Amino acid sequence: METGQKMQCRIKNEMQLTFDAISVNEAFARIAVAAFVTPLNPTVEEFSDIKTAVSEAVTNAIIHGYDEEFVKAEGAEGENKVYLHCMIVDDVLQVEVRDTGKGIDDIERAMEPLFTTKPELDRSGMGFAFMEAFMDDLEVQSEPGKGTIVQMKKKLGTMSWIGKEE
Amino acid sequence: MEDNFKVIDNYLMVKMPEEVDHHKAVYISKTADQYIMQEGVGNVVFDFEDTRFMDSSGIGIIIGRYKKISYFGGKVFAVNTDMRIRRTLMICGLHKVIEIME
Numbered sequence: 001m002e003t004g005q006k007m008q009c010r011i012k013n014e015m016q017l018t019f020d021a022i023s024v025n026e027a028f029a030r031i032a033v034a035a036f037v038t039p040l041n042p043t044v045e046e047f048s049d050i051k052t053a054v055s056e057a058v059t060n061a062i063i064h065g066y067d068e069e070f071v072k073a074e075g076a077e078g079e080n081k082v083y084l085h086c087m088i089v090d091d092v093l094q095v096e097v098r099d100t101g102k103g104i105d106d107i108e109r110a111m112e113p114l115f116t117t118k119p120e121l122d123r124s125g126m127g128f129a130f131m132e133a134f135m136d137d138l139e140v141q142s143e144p145g146k147g148t149i150v151q152m153k154k155k156l157g158t159m160s161w162i163g164k165e166e
Numbered sequence: 167m168e169d170n171f172k173v174i175d176n177y178l179m180v181k182m183p184e185e186v187d188h189h190k191a192v193y194i195s196k197t198a199d200q201y202i203m204q205e206g207v208g209n210v211v212f213d214f215e216d217t218r219f220m221d222s223s224g225i226g227i228i229i230g231r232y233k234k235i236s237y238f239g240g241k242v243f244a245v246n247t248d249m250r251i252r253r254t255l256m257i258c259g260l261h262k263v264i265e266i267m268e
Contacts, residue, residue, distance in 0.1 A: 023187075023188050023189035023192075024189055026187050026188055026189050027185060027187060027189065030219075045250075048219070048250055051219060052219075052220075052221050052254075055187055055188075055219075055221040056221055056222055059187065059188040059221065059222075059223065062188070063188060113258075121192075121226075122191065122195050122223075122226040122227060122229070122230040123222075123223075123226050124222045124223075124225040124226040124229055124258065125222075126222035126225055126257075126258055127222050129222075129257070130221065130222050130254075130257070133257055
Protein backbone atom coordinates (compact mmCIF):
# COMPACT_ATOMS: atom_id res chain seq x y z
CA MET A 1 0.00 0.00 0.00
CA GLU A 2 2.66 2.45 1.09
CA THR A 3 4.94 1.55 -1.78
CA GLY A 4 2.08 2.10 -4.20
CA GLN A 5 1.53 5.61 -2.91
CA LYS A 6 5.20 6.37 -3.16
CA MET A 7 5.28 5.26 -6.78
CA GLN A 8 2.45 7.62 -7.67
CA CYS A 9 3.98 10.76 -6.25
CA ARG A 10 6.98 11.30 -8.46
CA ILE A 11 9.41 13.84 -7.14
CA LYS A 12 12.40 15.49 -8.71
CA ASN A 13 14.18 17.33 -5.93
CA GLU A 14 17.60 18.84 -6.25
CA MET A 15 20.10 20.18 -3.74
CA GLN A 16 23.33 22.01 -4.28
CA LEU A 17 25.82 22.77 -1.52
CA THR A 18 29.19 24.46 -1.51
CA PHE A 19 31.31 24.19 1.60
CA ASP A 20 34.87 24.63 2.84
CA ALA A 21 37.21 21.67 2.48
CA ILE A 22 37.65 21.16 6.22
CA SER A 23 37.10 17.94 8.13
CA VAL A 24 34.28 19.25 10.33
CA ASN A 25 32.17 19.53 7.16
CA GLU A 26 32.28 15.76 6.57
CA ALA A 27 29.54 15.32 9.16
CA PHE A 28 27.61 18.28 7.73
CA ALA A 29 27.69 16.81 4.22
CA ARG A 30 26.44 13.33 5.14
CA ILE A 31 23.72 14.68 7.44
CA ALA A 32 22.57 17.08 4.70
CA VAL A 33 22.28 14.23 2.17
CA ALA A 34 20.50 12.05 4.72
CA ALA A 35 17.96 14.84 5.27
CA PHE A 36 17.60 15.37 1.52
CA VAL A 37 16.73 11.73 0.92
CA THR A 38 14.02 11.49 3.64
CA PRO A 39 11.10 12.00 1.16
CA LEU A 40 12.00 8.59 -0.28
CA ASN A 41 11.49 7.03 3.14
CA PRO A 42 14.74 5.06 3.25
CA THR A 43 15.35 2.20 5.66
CA VAL A 44 17.88 2.56 8.48
CA GLU A 45 20.23 0.45 6.40
CA GLU A 46 19.87 2.67 3.32
CA PHE A 47 20.41 5.82 5.39
CA SER A 48 23.56 4.32 6.78
CA ASP A 49 24.85 3.24 3.34
CA ILE A 50 24.28 6.71 1.89
CA LYS A 51 25.91 8.49 4.82
CA THR A 52 28.97 6.26 4.64
CA ALA A 53 29.40 6.72 0.88
CA VAL A 54 29.00 10.51 1.09
CA SER A 55 31.43 10.64 3.98
CA GLU A 56 34.02 8.71 1.96
CA ALA A 57 33.70 10.92 -1.11
CA VAL A 58 33.86 14.18 0.84
CA THR A 59 36.76 12.94 2.98
CA ASN A 60 38.65 12.07 -0.21
CA ALA A 61 38.11 15.56 -1.60
CA ILE A 62 39.35 17.14 1.62
CA ILE A 63 42.42 15.02 2.35
CA HIS A 64 43.47 13.99 -1.16
CA GLY A 65 42.03 16.63 -3.52
CA TYR A 66 43.18 19.48 -1.36
CA ASP A 67 46.15 17.85 0.35
CA GLU A 68 48.88 19.86 2.05
CA GLU A 69 51.15 19.71 -0.94
CA PHE A 70 48.46 21.07 -3.26
CA VAL A 71 47.40 23.82 -0.86
CA LYS A 72 51.01 24.93 -0.41
CA ALA A 73 51.76 24.93 -4.13
CA GLU A 74 48.58 26.84 -4.97
CA GLY A 75 48.86 29.15 -1.98
CA ALA A 76 45.13 28.66 -1.62
CA GLU A 77 44.75 28.03 2.08
CA GLY A 78 41.17 28.41 3.28
CA GLU A 79 39.80 28.97 -0.21
CA ASN A 80 39.20 25.37 -1.18
CA LYS A 81 35.64 24.28 -1.66
CA VAL A 82 33.80 21.00 -2.04
CA TYR A 83 30.71 21.02 -4.27
CA LEU A 84 27.89 18.63 -3.50
CA HIS A 85 25.04 18.13 -5.91
CA CYS A 86 22.18 15.75 -5.11
CA MET A 87 19.16 14.78 -7.13
CA ILE A 88 16.20 12.52 -6.57
CA VAL A 89 14.73 11.17 -9.77
CA ASP A 90 11.80 8.92 -8.92
CA ASP A 91 13.25 6.47 -6.44
CA VAL A 92 16.90 6.96 -7.35
CA LEU A 93 19.28 9.16 -5.39
CA GLN A 94 22.12 10.70 -7.37
CA VAL A 95 25.03 12.29 -5.52
CA GLU A 96 27.89 14.18 -7.09
CA VAL A 97 30.90 15.30 -5.07
CA ARG A 98 33.29 17.61 -6.90
CA ASP A 99 36.53 19.32 -6.00
CA THR A 100 38.92 21.53 -7.92
CA GLY A 101 41.96 20.01 -6.26
CA LYS A 102 44.98 18.14 -7.49
CA GLY A 103 43.14 15.31 -9.28
CA ILE A 104 43.99 11.62 -9.51
CA ASP A 105 46.86 10.35 -11.67
CA ASP A 106 45.72 6.76 -11.93
CA ILE A 107 42.02 6.30 -11.17
CA GLU A 108 42.08 2.52 -11.55
CA ARG A 109 44.86 2.23 -9.01
CA ALA A 110 43.16 4.69 -6.65
CA MET A 111 40.04 2.53 -6.69
CA GLU A 112 41.87 -0.66 -5.70
CA PRO A 113 40.91 -1.73 -2.19
CA LEU A 114 43.62 -1.01 0.37
CA PHE A 115 45.56 1.24 -2.01
CA THR A 116 46.30 4.59 -0.42
CA THR A 117 48.72 7.43 -1.11
CA LYS A 118 48.53 8.50 2.51
CA PRO A 119 49.33 5.55 4.79
CA GLU A 120 51.07 7.97 7.16
CA LEU A 121 47.67 9.53 7.89
CA ASP A 122 46.25 6.12 8.81
CA ARG A 123 44.10 6.01 5.70
CA SER A 124 42.84 2.50 5.07
CA GLY A 125 42.57 2.74 1.28
CA MET A 126 38.96 1.56 1.47
CA GLY A 127 37.19 4.78 0.46
CA PHE A 128 36.24 3.90 -3.12
CA ALA A 129 35.61 0.26 -2.14
CA PHE A 130 33.07 1.46 0.43
CA MET A 131 31.39 3.76 -2.09
CA GLU A 132 31.10 0.81 -4.47
CA ALA A 133 29.84 -1.52 -1.76
CA PHE A 134 27.21 0.83 -0.35
CA MET A 135 25.89 2.45 -3.53
CA ASP A 136 24.59 0.89 -6.76
CA ASP A 137 26.72 2.84 -9.19
CA LEU A 138 29.99 4.75 -8.94
CA GLU A 139 31.75 6.83 -11.56
CA VAL A 140 34.95 8.77 -11.10
CA GLN A 141 36.31 11.41 -13.46
CA SER A 142 39.52 13.21 -12.76
CA GLU A 143 42.17 15.31 -14.36
CA PRO A 144 45.47 15.98 -12.62
CA GLY A 145 45.67 19.65 -11.65
CA LYS A 146 41.99 20.25 -12.38
CA GLY A 147 40.07 18.22 -9.84
CA THR A 148 37.86 15.20 -9.37
CA ILE A 149 34.18 14.40 -9.81
CA VAL A 150 32.65 11.41 -8.04
CA GLN A 151 29.14 10.40 -9.09
CA MET A 152 27.11 7.85 -7.20
CA LYS A 153 23.63 6.45 -7.59
CA LYS A 154 21.44 4.43 -5.32
CA LYS A 155 17.98 3.06 -5.96
CA LEU A 156 15.90 3.20 -2.82
CA GLY A 157 13.16 0.96 -1.62
CA THR A 158 14.66 -2.20 -3.08
CA MET A 159 14.71 -3.84 0.34
CA SER A 160 10.93 -3.94 0.75
CA TRP A 161 10.56 -4.94 -2.89
CA ILE A 162 12.86 -7.91 -2.43
CA GLY A 163 10.89 -8.85 0.69
CA LYS A 164 7.63 -8.75 -1.28
CA GLU A 165 8.93 -10.89 -4.09
CA GLU A 166 9.81 -13.62 -1.67
CA MET B 167 37.46 13.37 25.68
CA GLU B 168 40.42 12.09 27.70
CA ASP B 169 37.91 10.05 29.72
CA ASN B 170 37.48 7.94 26.63
CA PHE B 171 40.95 6.43 27.10
CA LYS B 172 41.63 4.13 30.04
CA VAL B 173 44.43 1.75 30.84
CA ILE B 174 43.42 -1.42 32.67
CA ASP B 175 46.28 -3.82 33.30
CA ASN B 176 47.84 -4.46 29.92
CA TYR B 177 44.85 -3.15 27.94
CA LEU B 178 44.14 0.26 26.52
CA MET B 179 40.38 0.80 26.45
CA VAL B 180 39.24 3.27 23.80
CA LYS B 181 35.64 4.42 23.95
CA MET B 182 34.76 5.31 20.36
CA PRO B 183 32.62 8.42 19.74
CA GLU B 184 29.10 8.44 18.32
CA GLU B 185 30.41 9.21 14.84
CA VAL B 186 33.78 7.85 13.74
CA ASP B 187 34.98 9.76 10.67
CA HIS B 188 38.18 11.40 9.44
CA HIS B 189 37.48 14.49 11.55
CA LYS B 190 37.51 12.45 14.78
CA ALA B 191 40.00 9.79 13.63
CA VAL B 192 43.07 12.01 13.69
CA TYR B 193 42.65 12.74 17.41
CA ILE B 194 41.78 9.15 18.36
CA SER B 195 44.82 7.68 16.58
CA LYS B 196 47.19 10.26 18.03
CA THR B 197 45.94 9.91 21.58
CA ALA B 198 45.85 6.11 21.44
CA ASP B 199 49.46 6.09 20.24
CA GLN B 200 50.50 8.33 23.13
CA TYR B 201 48.99 5.86 25.60
CA ILE B 202 50.54 2.88 23.83
CA MET B 203 53.99 4.49 23.95
CA GLN B 204 53.87 6.07 27.41
CA GLU B 205 52.08 3.32 29.30
CA GLY B 206 53.57 0.52 27.26
CA VAL B 207 50.25 -1.33 26.95
CA GLY B 208 50.24 -4.50 24.87
CA ASN B 209 46.60 -4.73 23.77
CA VAL B 210 43.95 -2.32 22.57
CA VAL B 211 40.18 -2.60 23.01
CA PHE B 212 37.92 -0.40 20.88
CA ASP B 213 34.49 0.00 22.46
CA PHE B 214 31.75 0.82 19.94
CA GLU B 215 28.88 0.98 22.44
CA ASP B 216 28.02 4.61 21.59
CA THR B 217 28.95 4.46 17.90
CA ARG B 218 26.15 4.95 15.38
CA PHE B 219 28.27 5.83 12.36
CA MET B 220 31.66 4.73 11.07
CA ASP B 221 33.35 5.12 7.69
CA SER B 222 36.69 3.84 6.42
CA SER B 223 38.52 6.26 8.72
CA GLY B 224 37.58 3.92 11.58
CA ILE B 225 39.18 1.04 9.69
CA GLY B 226 42.31 3.19 9.39
CA ILE B 227 42.39 3.74 13.15
CA ILE B 228 42.14 0.01 13.86
CA ILE B 229 44.66 -1.11 11.22
CA GLY B 230 47.12 1.57 12.31
CA ARG B 231 47.01 0.51 15.98
CA TYR B 232 47.04 -3.17 15.00
CA LYS B 233 50.27 -2.68 13.06
CA LYS B 234 51.88 -0.97 16.05
CA ILE B 235 51.03 -3.49 18.74
CA SER B 236 50.90 -6.75 16.81
CA TYR B 237 54.61 -6.29 16.16
CA PHE B 238 55.10 -7.00 19.88
CA GLY B 239 52.51 -9.76 20.00
CA GLY B 240 49.61 -7.56 21.14
CA LYS B 241 45.97 -8.05 20.23
CA VAL B 242 43.20 -5.75 19.09
CA PHE B 243 39.57 -6.15 20.13
CA ALA B 244 36.39 -4.49 18.91
CA VAL B 245 33.58 -4.79 21.45
CA ASN B 246 29.92 -3.79 21.64
CA THR B 247 29.71 -3.78 17.85
CA ASP B 248 26.26 -3.56 16.29
CA MET B 249 25.42 -5.29 13.00
CA ARG B 250 26.35 -2.27 10.97
CA ILE B 251 29.81 -1.85 12.52
CA ARG B 252 30.48 -5.59 12.20
CA ARG B 253 29.54 -5.46 8.52
CA THR B 254 31.89 -2.54 7.93
CA LEU B 255 34.74 -4.32 9.70
CA MET B 256 34.14 -7.57 7.84
CA ILE B 257 34.05 -5.97 4.38
CA CYS B 258 37.69 -5.14 5.04
CA GLY B 259 38.48 -8.62 6.34
CA LEU B 260 39.41 -7.26 9.74
CA HIS B 261 37.73 -10.21 11.49
CA LYS B 262 40.73 -12.25 10.41
CA VAL B 263 43.21 -10.17 12.39
CA ILE B 264 41.24 -8.74 15.28
CA GLU B 265 38.76 -10.10 17.79
CA ILE B 266 35.23 -8.82 17.14
CA MET B 267 32.60 -9.16 19.86
CA GLU B 268 28.96 -8.16 20.03
